[in-house]
Amino acid sequence: MTASFDLWKLTKTALFYLLVVVIVVVSVFPFYYAILTSFKSGTDLFRITYWPTSFSLQNYESVLRVGSFPRNLLNSVFIASVTVLLALFLAVTASFALSRVRFRGRSLLLMTILAVSMFPQIAVLAGLFEVIRFLGIYNTPWALIFSYTIFTLPFTVWVLTTFMRELPIEIEEAAIVDGATPWVIITRVFMPLMWPALVTTGLLAFIGAWNEFLFALTFTSSNDTRTVPVAIALLSGGSQYEIPWGAIMAASVIVTVPLVILVLIFQRKIVSGLTAGGVKG
Amino acid sequence: MATETMASPVVSAGAKIKSELMQQRVRAARWFLLPMLIALAIVAGWPLLRSIYFSFTDASLNNLYGAEWIGFGNYLRWSVLESGTVRYRGLLVDPAWWNAVWNTVRFAFWSVLWETVLGMIVALVLNAEFRGRGIVRAAILIPWAIPTIVSARMWGWMLNDQFGILNDLGLRLGLLSQKVAWTATAETAMTAVLVVDIWKTTPFMALLILAGLQMIPKDIYEAADIDGVHPVKQFFKITLPLVRPALMVAIIFRVLDALRIFDLIYVLTPNSAATKTMSVLARENLFDFDNFAYGSAQSTLLFLIIAAFTILYIWLGKVNFDGGDR
Numbered sequence: 119m120t121a122s123f124d125l126w127k128l129t130k131t132a133l134f135y136l137l138v139v140v141i142v143v144v145s146v147f148p149f150y151y152a153i154l155t156s157f158k159s160g161t162d163l164f165r166i167t168y169w170p171t172s173f174s175l176q177n178y179e180s181v182l183r184v185g186s187f188p189r190n191l192l193n194s195v196f197i198a199s200v201t202v203l204l205a206l207f208l209a210v211t212a213s214f215a216l217s218r219v220r221f222r223g224r225s226l227l228l229m230t231i232l233a234v235s236m237f238p239q240i241a242v243l244a245g246l247f248e249v250i251r252f253l254g255i256y257n258t259p260w261a262l263i264f265s266y267t268i269f270t271l272p273f274t275v276w277v278l279t280t281f282m283r284e285l286p287i288e289i290e291e292a293a294i295v296d297g298a299t300p301w302v303i304i305t306r307v308f309m310p311l312m313w314p315a316l317v318t319t320g321l322l323a324f325i326g327a328w329n330e331f332l333f334a335l336t337f338t339s340s341n342d343t344r345t346v347p348v349a350i351a352l353l354s355g356g357s358q359y360e361i362p363w364g365a366i367m368a369a370s371v372i373v374t375v376p377l378v379i380l381v382l383i384f385q386r387k388i389v390s391g392l393t394a395g396g397v398k399g
Numbered sequence: 400m401a402t403e404t405m406a407s408p409v410v411s412a413g414a415k416i417k418s419e420l421m422q423q424r425v426r427a428a429r430w431f432l433l434p435m436l437i438a439l440a441i442v443a444g445w446p447l448l449r450s451i452y453f454s455f456t457d458a459s460l461n462n463l464y465g466a467e468w469i470g471f472g473n474y475l476r477w478s479v480l481e482s483g484t485v486r487y488r489g490l491l492v493d494p495a496w497w498n499a500v501w502n503t504v505r506f507a508f509w510s511v512l513w514e515t516v517l518g519m520i521v522a523l524v525l526n527a528e529f530r531g532r533g534i535v536r537a538a539i540l541i542p543w544a545i546p547t548i549v550s551a552r553m554w555g556w557m558l559n560d561q562f563g564i565l566n567d568l569g570l571r572l573g574l575l576s577q578k579v580a581w582t583a584t585a586e587t588a589m590t591a592v593l594v595v596d597i598w599k600t601t602p603f604m605a606l607l608i609l610a611g612l613q614m615i616p617k618d619i620y621e622a623a624d625i626d627g628v629h630p631v632k633q634f635f636k637i638t639l640p641l642v643r644p645a646l647m648v649a650i651i652f653r654v655l656d657a658l659r660i661f662d663l664i665y666v667l668t669p670n671s672a673a674t675k676t677m678s679v680l681a682r683e684n685l686f687d688f689d690n691f692a693y694g695s696a697q698s699t700l701l702f703l704i705i706a707a708f709t710i711l712y713i714w715l716g717k718v719n720f721d722g723g724d725r
Contacts, residue, residue, distance in 0.1 A: 134524075138531065141521055142538040144598070149541055151564060152553045166567045212435035215428035220421075227432075234443050236652070236709075238659035240678040241702035244453050244685055244695045245446025248463055268442045275435060294420070300427035329546035331662035332678075336686060347548040351666045363556050370549040381544040382537055389536075392603070393610035 149374065156367040163364050177368035186341040187369060190349040194373075197262045197345060198327040202320045204263065205270040209319075210312070213278035214304050218290065228279070235272035239332050242268065250337055261337040262345065266330060270323040277322070277391055281315040282308065318391040321384055325377060346373045447702070453695035460691045473696035490696050495672075495680065500704075503676040506589065507657035510596045514653060515646070517597065518604030523638075525605065526612045539602040547599065551666035554595040558582055585673040592664055592674050596657070604649055611645025612638070647716050651709070658705050677701045 155163065159174040181187050215221075216228060246265050255261045285308065293307045334345045344352075350369050354361055381388060454473055458466035475489040490496050525536055542550065557565050560580035569575035581591040615638065623633050661678040668674045681701060685694030 134527075134529070137520075137524060138529070138535055141524065142535055145538040145542055145602070148550065148553045148557060148598070149545065151557060152549075155556065164562045166562060166564055168564075208435045208438055211431035215431040219424045219428040221425050221428055231439070233709075234439060236655045237443065238655075238678065238698075238701055238705050240659060240661065240681050240698045241705075242443060242446035242450055243682065243698060244691065245449030246442070247685075248449055248453075249441070249446055251463070265442060267438055271435065271438060271442075300424055300431070325544065329548070331548055331665075332682070335665075336682070347546055347662075350552060351548050351662075363559075363562075366552050367556065370552055374545050374549055377544045377546070378541055381540050385537060385540060388540070389606055389610075392606055 149378070152367045152370055152374075155364065156371045159364060177364040178372070180362075181365050181368045181372070186344070187346075187349055189342050190344050190346045191372070193259060193343065194328055194345040194347075197259050197266070198324050200259075201263050201266040201270050201327045202323045205267060205274045205323055206316060206320055208271060209274035209278050210309070210316075211304060213275050213282055214300065214308065216275065217279045217282035219300075228276075231272045231275055235269055235276060237268065239268070243332070243336060246333075247336065256337060257339050257343050259343065262330075262334055265333045265337060266327045269330075270327060273326065274319050274323055277319045278312075278315060281312065281319075285311060314387065315391075318384065318387040321380060322388065322391050325381075328377065450695050450702075451699050453692055454699040456692050458692045458695070460686065460689050463691070466692070469692075473693050474700075490693065490700065495675075496677075496697060496700075498672060499675050499677045499680040502589070502674055503658055503660070503678075506592065506596075506660060506674075506676060507654055509593055510600070510657050511650060511653045513593070513597045514601050514604045515650060517601045518608050518649075519646075521601060521605035522608035522612055525609050539605060542599050543602040543606075545599070547662045548666055550595060550599050551663050554591070554598070555582060555667055558591055582668050582671075585671065588668045588671045588673045592667055595667060596660070596663055599663075600653065600656075604653060607649035607652075608642060608646060611642040611649075614645075615641045651712055651716075654712075655705060655709065658708070659701070677704075 154167070154170055156177050157170065157173050157175070158165075159172075159176040162172050162174075165171075216224060246268075250256050250261045250264065253260075253264070255264065289307060289311075290303060293303050298307065328345075329347060330345075331347045331351065334348045335351070338344050338348065341349075346369070350366060350373065353366050353369065453463075453466065455468060455470060456466035457469050457472075471489075473490055475487060475491045477485050477487045479485050521539060525532060525539075545553075557563050558581040560566065560578055560583065563578075563581075565581070566575060566578040570578070579587060581587045619637055619641075620633060623637060628636070659678050660676055661682065664674050664676055664679055677697065678701065681694050681697035683694070684690040684697060688694075
């Protein structure tokens with residue numbers, strides 16, 4: 119009786135760990151395989167192997183030396199950073215108003231902001247194109263910084279509002295008693311408490327801007343102004359059979375490794391930031 | 400910025416000061432909201448209105464301002480031929496458009512269904528106490544962190560017909576009898592897109608569901624255990640009803656995301672009619688085929704479809720986005 123019970127328990131544990139292994143392997147394998155491919159060169163590339171067999175930096179050299187990929191990397195870093203700083207700057211004061219002050223139409227406003235963040239971007243593409251042409255920023259980084267505000271700003275406002283709601287009311291009351299104006303409360307009292315939230319939100323917005331494709335594809339038109347997702351998408355050879363898979367994988371690894379490292383360092387914060395966007399029971 | 404000095408506290412007029420204080424806060428709130436509202440109006444509100452406007456004109460890419468109003472012509476127009484038969488033209492009778500609508504709906508339905516089921520499984524695993532849980536959580540964050548374009552390229556290589564590792568694996572394990580051109584064949588293109596999307600977004604679903612799971616008090620399960628309730632029954636009678644609010648929010652986020660899908664399909668299966676979605680078709684008309692007004696009509700219709708779906712979902716599902724209110 120006890121023996122069979124133990125066996126059942128053992129099987130259950132084994133099956134559970136099998137599931138765990140499957141989840142981990144499926145999650146990691148494509149990235150592992152991209153790294154593996156990126157270090158292959160020449161005909162090795164077309165020999166399917168599951169483990170590293172050869173090592174060559176040729177793909178990385180060709181990506182970083184030839185063409186405009188380094189320039190695209192700089193574009194992406196610049197655009198994503200400025201977008202995030204701009205969004206945070208506008209969002210901090212707005213989310214103070216949305217989380218700590220009662221006024222009429224507040225929940226309607228919050229719903230509108232959420233709606234904008236879930237907007238189909240294609241719906242504004244034609245109009246944005248017109249505005250960008252009108253402002254004369256077509257095919258410049260500013261076109262992307264401008265258009266990315268449509269998703270980074272609502273997102274940062276929404277998440278920061280959720281974070282600020284959690285701050286104890288007593289701190290604010292004490293500040294009010296001391297005669298602090300709302301502006302002082304934000305800059306002197308809340309900001310020091312908000313640093314972790316700002317870092318998390320900023321990081322998530324950065325990832326969003328770094329990965330964006332539709333606007334980047336539409337509002338830039340030359341190799342030097344493109345961002346990395348567009349550059350990687352448009353890397354191609356003369357025909358379908360000449361696609362430079364090695365170079366594409368090398369570029370993909372270069373773009374992804376910093377993100378993966380950042381995400382792994384800030385795992386806990388990112389998970390809390392992601393889930394702050396609505397799931398509050 | 401609003402930096403008015405506060406009224407000096409007078410004990411007898413406490414209530415008056417309090418309401419003055421409230422007014423001051425509301426005034427400050429208005430100024431605090433203004434920059435954000437202006438920014439959103441310029442990047443979202445105005446462009447949306449202009450897109451809708453363009454859909455009622457004959458605008459072309461190089462002639463945005465010389466466009467003339469043509470009413471609903473882009474959506475539906477008809478002409479009576481000499482023989483007396485009526486010929487309808489426009490978006491509402493365009494088979495390419497309805498094909499794209501069907502592709503989008505099919506994609507959204509299957510991707511979200513699988514992501515919900517698999518996300519629930521992953522979330523339940525992560526909610527259990529076991530050694531190495533941190534590793535699993537770190538591992539599932541990797542697909543989430545990888546840019547969509549990069550994952551499309553990575554999977555494009557793995558799904559390659561001649562040199563792809565998945566064909567090789569399928570042949571070795573005896574699952575395939577011959578190599579399949581996954582992304583190029585019409586029958587398998589949608590499956591390929593679905594696999595990549597499910598791989599990439601299940602982690603997001605899992606994390607949202609996990610947050611919901613972690614809010615369920617543990618003692619409910621202890622009580623159920625004592626009563627001898629079977630774990631499967633526990634899942635359907637306790638876990639599912641209690642995690643439902645979180646699940647409903649996660650599902651709507653994912654559906655809205657799936658309905659506007661563009662980048663994955665643009666890169667993984669370019670020019671395939673079997674996967675072309677509304678966003679891909681609309682952008683093609685706007686910028687590649689120089690049917691600017693027609694593309695605007697398509698994007699307007701996409702916007703209306705998504706808006707209608709959202710309202711219906713929130714209304715029917717009684718979804719509560721706004722958590723605590725202070």
